[in-house]
Every structure is written in structure tokens, then in C-alpha cells.
Amino acid sequence: EPEVTQTPSHQVTQMGQEVILRCVPISNHLYFYWYRQILGQKVEFLVSFYNNEISEKSEIFDDQFSVERPDGSNFTLKIRSTKLEDSAMYFCASSTGQVEKLFFGSGTQLSVL
Amino acid sequence: DQQVKQNSPSLSVQEGRISILNCDYTNSMFDYFLWYKKYPAEGPTFLISISSIKDKNEDGRFTVFLNKSAKHLSLHIVPSQPGDSAVYFCAASGGSGGSYIPTFGRGTSLIVHP
Numbered sequence: 001e002p003e004v005t006q007t008p009s010h011q012v013t014q015m016g017q018e019v020i021l022r023c024v025p026i027s028n029h030l031y032f033y034w035y036r037q038i039l040g041q042k043v044e045f046l047v048s049f050y051n052n053e054i055s056e057k058s059e060i061f062d063d064q065f066s067v068e069r070p071d072g073s074n075f076t077l078k079i080r081s082t083k084l085e086d087s088a089m090y091f092c093a094s095s096t097g098q099v100e101k102l103f104f105g106s107g108t109q110l111s112v113l
Numbered sequence: 114d115q116q117v118k119q120n121s122p123s124l125s126v127q128e129g130r131i132s133i134l135n136c137d138y139t140n141s142m143f144d145y146f147l148w149y150k151k152y153p154a155e156g157p158t159f160l161i162s163i164s165s166i167k168d169k170n171e172d173g174r175f176t177v178f179l180n181k182s183a184k185h186l187s188l189h190i191v192p193s194q195p196g197d198s199a200v201y202f203c204a205a206s207g208g209s210g211g212s213y214i215p216t217f218g219r220g221t222s223l224i225v226h227p
Contacts, residue, residue, distance in 0.1 A: 004156070033214070042115070043157070043202060043217035056214055091156050098213040099145060099206070104156030 002026045006092050006105035013082055013112055021077045021108045023092030031095045032075045033102060034067065036060075036088040043091070049075065082112045116140045117205050119218035126225050132190040134221050136203030139184065144207035147215060148177060148188050151200045160201070161188070193225045 005024040013019050025032050034046040047057040047067055054067065066078045075094075079086055089109050093102040118137045126132045134148075144165040149157035163170040163177045163186070170177050176189045190197055200222050204215035 006156075035217075040219075042117075042219040045214050045216065048214055056212060093156070101147060101159040101162065102157075102215065104149075104158065106154065106156050 002103075004092055004094055004103050004105035006090075006108050008108060009106065010109045011111070013110070015084055015112055016081050019079050019082055019110065021079075021090050021092075021110070023075045023077070023105055024073055025075055025092065025094030026103055027073070029094035029096055029103070031055075031098060031100075032067075032069070033093040033095075034077045035091045035093065035104075037091070037107075038085075038088045046077070079110075082110075084112050086110060087112045115218075116143075117203055117216050117218040119203055119221050121221050122219070123222040123224070126193045126223065128195055128225055128227050129192045132188075132193045132197065132223055132225065134188040134190075134201050134203075134223065136186050136188075136218055137184055138186075138205050140205070140216075141184065142207060143205040143216075145205065145213070146177070146179060146186050147204045147206075148175075149202040149204060149217075151202065151220070157202055165207075190223075193223075195225050195227050198223060198225050 007022045032049040037043045045058050047061045048055045064080045068076050089107045091107045092105045095102050147162040148160040150160045151157040161175050179186045200220040202220045203218040206213045206215045
């Protein structure tokens with residue numbers, strides 16, 4: 001069964017450093033998402049991406065965040081200057097349509113020291 | 114701003130009995146509701162959904178009930194199995210402005226004892 005793949009599974013970085021989280025969505029999916037879950041809290045929406053542009057973003061997704069689909073298969077989330085509060089599990093997801101169920105990757109655990 | 118609330122962080126049930134997971138929402142514009150299941154070290158996986166035009170949807174051992182007037186939905190698992198032990202997330206979409214981005218709750222950890 002096709003699946004969403006995320007790399008790396010764990011990322012440790014120093015505060016102020018840039019990180020790039022990578023995702024390979026399911027190949028025939030058109031909508032792509034990033035969510036995150038801070039330990040003990042809810043799964044929070046960050047951004048959605050469709051037709052090579054951001055379709056929606058949350059208040060969390062400020063200027064420190066950016067997304068890119070550089071080559072038609074990868075979907076990346078970049079955090080330019082990480083803060084301690086960026087420590088969370090980051091989930092990538094994809095779907096065939098706007099109202100369809102999301103398929104999630106296994107997540108990248110980001111730890112900012 | 115918790116638009117989707119799962120007030121029980123955990124639930125413990127005996128194998129073979131019914132598990133009932135509850136979810137409340139505040140945004141009356143939500144019109145599509147989903148349940149996801151998450152095992153440790155994995156991402157959430159879709160379990161079952163319901164549209165606001167229905168009040169019940171069933172898929173095998175899983176049934177979701179929607180009470181729009183109370184802004185409440187519940188997931189029933191009958192009979193519960195040890196493999197059902199996971200975190201269950203309630204999600205809702207279709208809020209004001211027509212956003213179809215699912216908003217998730219905090220999750221309920223279900224433990225099914227053999």
C-alpha cells in the first residue's frame with residue numbers, strides 16, 4: 001500500500017539553526033500538509049499546499065517557516081532559525097482531494113536544544 | 114482556542130467490551146468529522162468519518178455517532194480488542210470560510226486489556 005515517507009525520523013538541532021524536514025507524499029495525491037504535535041498537546045495544522053503554492057496556513061506558520069516542492073516528488077518544510085518551542089513531532093500528510101481523508105507519514109521528531 | 118475537544122485523555126477497557134470515545138466541537142460550521150488512530154512511532158491513520166447530513170456511520174466494529182444539536186460525536190468500538198490500543202484523534206472540517214483543513218483534538222489514549 002502506498003505511504004507517505006518522512007525523513008529523518010529524528011532531528012536534533014541547536015537553537016537558531018536552520019532545519020529542513022523532508023517528505024515524499026503518495027504519488028497521485030494533489031494536496032499536501034504539514035502538522036505538528038508538541039508533546040501532550042493536540043495535532044496542530046501548519047500549512048497546506050496545492051498546485052505548487054500555499055493554499056492555507058495557520059498562525060503558527062510565520063516567516064520562519066517555508067515549504068517547497070522542489071522536484072515533483074519531495075515536499076519540504078524549512079524552519080529558518082529554530083526556537084526551543086519548535087520542538088515537536090512534525091507530520092507530513094497528503095490527500096487526493098480537499099475533503100478526502102489525509103494520509104500521514106510517521107513523523108519527524110524535532111528537538112531544539 | 115480548542116474547537117475540537119477530547120476531554121478524556123485516556124480510557125481503559127476490557128477485551129470484548131465496548132469502547133466509547135467522545136468528542137465535542139464548538140464551531141457549528143463544521144460539517145465533516147473524522148476519527149484517526151495513532152500507534153506509537155507511527156503517523157495517524159484514518160479510521161472512519163461522518164458527514165453532518167448523517168447521524169451514524171458504521172464500518173465493521175467501528176461506529177461513529179453524530180449529535181449536531183449537542184455538537185458531540187462519539188466513536189464506539191465493539192467488541193474491543195487489544196490491537197485497538199492506540200491514541201484516537203477526533204477531527205473536524207468545514208469551518209467558517211469553508212476551510213476543509215481538519216482541526217484535531219488532543220487525542221484519547223485507549224488501552225484494551227486482554
